Structure formats: structure tokens, C-alpha cells
Amino acid sequence: MMSRKILVLNGNPKTDSLSKALTERYVAAAKAQHEVHQLNIGEMDFEPDLIEGYDRVQPLETDLEIFQTELQWADHWVVVAPTWWGGPPAKLKGLFDRALHPGFGFKYRPNSLLPERLLTGRSARLILTMDTPIWYDRLVLKKPGVRLLKTATMEFCGIKPVRVTSFGPVVKSTEQQRRRWLEKVARLGAAGR
Numbered sequence: 001m002m003s004r005k006i007l008v009l010n011g012n013p014k015t016d017s018l019s020k021a022l023t024e025r026y027v028a029a030a031k032a033q034h035e036v037h038q039l040n041i042g043e044m045d046f047e048p049d050l051i052e053g054y055d056r057v058q059p060l061e062t063d064l065e066i067f068q069t070e071l072q073w074a075d076h077w078v079v080v081a082p083t084w085w086g087g088p089p090a091k092l093k094g095l096f097d098r099a100l101h102p103g104f105g106f107k108y109r110p111n112s113l114l115p116e117r118l119l120t121g122r123s124a125r126l127i128l129t130m131d132t133p134i135w136y137d138r139l140v141l142k143k144p145g146v147r148l149l150k151t152a153t154m155e156f157c158g159i160k161p162v163r164v165t166s167f168g169p170v171v172k173s174t175e176q177q178r179r180r181w182l183e184k185v186a187r188l189g190a191a192g193r
């Protein structure tokens with residue numbers, strides 16, 4: 001197996017969460033075979049709002065610059081996050097709004113509706129938790145969080161393939177189910193997927 005450079009982002013701002021446990025289990029398993037860096041959104045200090053849209057440059061805070069450097073370093077990116085109201089936590093969405101701006105994540109091209117994707121050559125894994133049953137998220141809601149994170153964000157910037165692992169409903173889960181989820185994440189980490 002080829003060693004990978006993996007950036008793992010815990011996208012849950014809570015200090016203690018299932019996302020944190022999943023992140024730690026993935027990182028611990030991946031470190032045996034791969035070079036792994038970890039970031040925790042709850043420890044990052046930045047303004048999540050894109051105050052002027054992309055009309056004016058909003059200087060990046062140090063933690064956003066660190067995130068960009070880590071993402072450029074990595075060839076595989078893992079985001080572990082809860083699904084709240086069908087999408088990611090606001091601070092995680094703010095990270096994408098601020099750090100994946102034109103010139104870093106993508107670049108507009110003259111006379112084209114399609115951007116140049118600037119983060120090609122990377123793959124990703126989304127590990128998402130939710131209180132909604134997985135079947136309901138897929139069949140009724142049409143996976144809004146996955147579409148936002150995978151298609152409209154990562155693939156828009158050129159990251160492919162983006163694989164998705166979903167766990168839920170967390171609110172009704174048993175200790176045994178959570179142990180199985182942690183074991184699955186450990187297998188993904190060991191394989192660098």
C-alpha cells in the first residue's frame with residue numbers, strides 16, 4: 001500500500017462529540033501507514049462570514065492560512081462532521097466560504113461559465129453523522145449535506161473522487177452501533193481512504 005499525506009478535519013465545533021471520537025479513531029489508525037495532519041474547527045479562530053462576498057478581498061486569518069497550507073500539502077482530505085439542518089455546521093461552511101475562495105479553490109475563466117478547478121490531484125472522504133435516519137436523508141431529503149459538501153464544494157474545486165460514509169441516526173444509537181462506526185472509521189484510516 002502506498003503511503004499518503006492525509007489532512008483530517010474535525011468539522012464539529014463542539015469540544016466533545018462523536019465527530020471528535022471518529023476523527024481521533026481515523027487519525028490513530030491512519031498514522032501507522034500514512035503521514036497525517038489533523039485540524040479541529042472548534043480550535044480555529046477566524047471570521048466565518050464572507051462579509052463582502054467575493055467582491056472585495058477579505059484578508060485571511062492565520063488559521064485560514066494554515067488550513068490552506070495543509071490542504072495544499074495533502075493528497076487526501078478527510079472531513080468528519082455532523083449534519084445539522086441538512087448541512088454542515090455554520091463554522092465549517094464559513095471555513096469553505098473563506099478559504100476556498102477564487103484564486104485558491106477555483107478560478108473564474110474569461111468567456112466560460114465553468115471555473116478552472118485549482119485543487120485537482122486530491123481525493124476526499126466525508127464522514128458524516130446525523131440524527132435523521134440514513135434512508136430518510138437519501139430518499140426524502142435527497143442528501144442536501146452531501147450535495148453541498150461533495151458536489152458543490154469539493155468537486156467544484158477539482159477534488160475527486162469524494163467518497164461518503166454516513167452514520168445515523170446518532171440520537172437513537174446504541175453503544176454497540178457507535179463501536180461499529182468507530183471500527184469502520186479505523187479501517188478507512190488504516191487503508192488511507
